[in-house]
Amino acid sequence: MSPDNNAPADLELELGERSYHILIGDGLLASTGQHIKPLLNYPRTIIITDKNVEEHCLHTLERSLSEAGIRHHTLVLPPGEQTKDFPHLIKLVDQLLAAGIDRRTMLIAFGGGVIGDIAGFAAAITLRGLDFIQIPTTLLAQVDSSVGGKTGINLGHGKNLIGAFHQPRLVLADIAALDSLPRREILAGYAEIVKYGLINDPEFFAWCEANGKALVDGNRNVRRYAVSYSCTTKANFVAEDECEGGKRTLLNLGHTFAHALESEAQYDNRLLHGEAVAIGCVLAFKLSARLGLCSERDGERVSKHLLSVGLPVSLAAVADATWTVQRLVGHMIKDKKVVDGNLVFVLARRIGDTFICHEASLDDAAAVLGDALKT
DSSP states (O other): OOTTOOSOEEEEEOOGGGOEEEEEETTGGGGHHHHHGGGOSSSEEEEEEEHHHHHHHHHHHHHHHHHTTOEEEEEEEOOSGGGSSHHHHHHHHHHHHHTTOOTTOEEEEEESHHHHHHHHHHHHHGGGOOOEEEEEOSHHIIIIITSSOEEEEEETTEEEEEEEEOOOSEEEEEGGGGGGSOHHHHHHHHHHHHHHHHHHOHHHHHHHHHHHHHHHHTOHHHHHHHHHHHHHHHHHHHHHOTTSSSGGGGGGTTHHHHHHHHHHTTTOTTSOHHHHHHHHHHHHHHHHHHTTSSOHHHHHHHHHHHHHHTOOOOHHHHOOTTOOHHHHHHHHTTSTTOBTTBOOEEEEEETTEEEEESOOOHHHHHHHHHHHHHO
């Protein structure tokens, strides 16, 4: 796959009868109608989006649907991670039912990871299951959350604790939609891109070191390549392990720490998911080094690269005086990846060589967190 190839990428996530395509290219939003029309049982859709996306590019999607003869109705949710809760979910389902949907109605999740998660979960549970399409508009959603069928909402106990695996019928990622994003949002998505190299491809991590700045600065060819690579990698993991019973768990590198940080930050804007993942990956390498699994030099290389593009790598820099090791560990033990009371970490032997670990102790994790809160 060449980073200079301007043709739209058409990838397939192979899941038997539930297989679907992932389309990646520039300007795809304007042709959405023609791409989704063959998938519709009935020429009607409900678009679920947020206020920010509504202001920037909803008109392009709506025009494309109208030109294809597809009737549409739009529901607009508040932006931000705090929208992923029961009150907003209940309101959304009520609005869907009030709109007169039936089982032939296709939902369109049009936005970032929050919209994809809550709209996908609404599709999974409303009328015992509706078809839906993912049109991710953030880098993080394009490279991660829109692919693979994970849907859900957050609770006070932790992130994504209520949800379902519900695969979309299509993922359509328009690289041009990223142009209006704030730099901070691009950086948050970039953390998930780097994660793929850290998991099992040291050559791709080296590519990130060489091209990360260009990606963040707006180079569309570089962005298109990174999105295509990330989606290809994730599709391969999901095809092999759809419901995260084994290999797909590797995609959670850094997330056991990251979800605890997000919970402690109460899902507010001071810590975006991708920022938490960046810090979480650094902590995962620190824990790996503490256990004698990998060299401290590898962790330092990871930190250096993330910091060089502008991502946070220091827990102390985002924490306030109320954050304690005990509180963070408390969040971690409520994580959905806990098995028989034991935390599950993705740890590293080196960059590009990770594995699923059930043996790391809470004491070791607490020690890493304690050091990180001080420096």
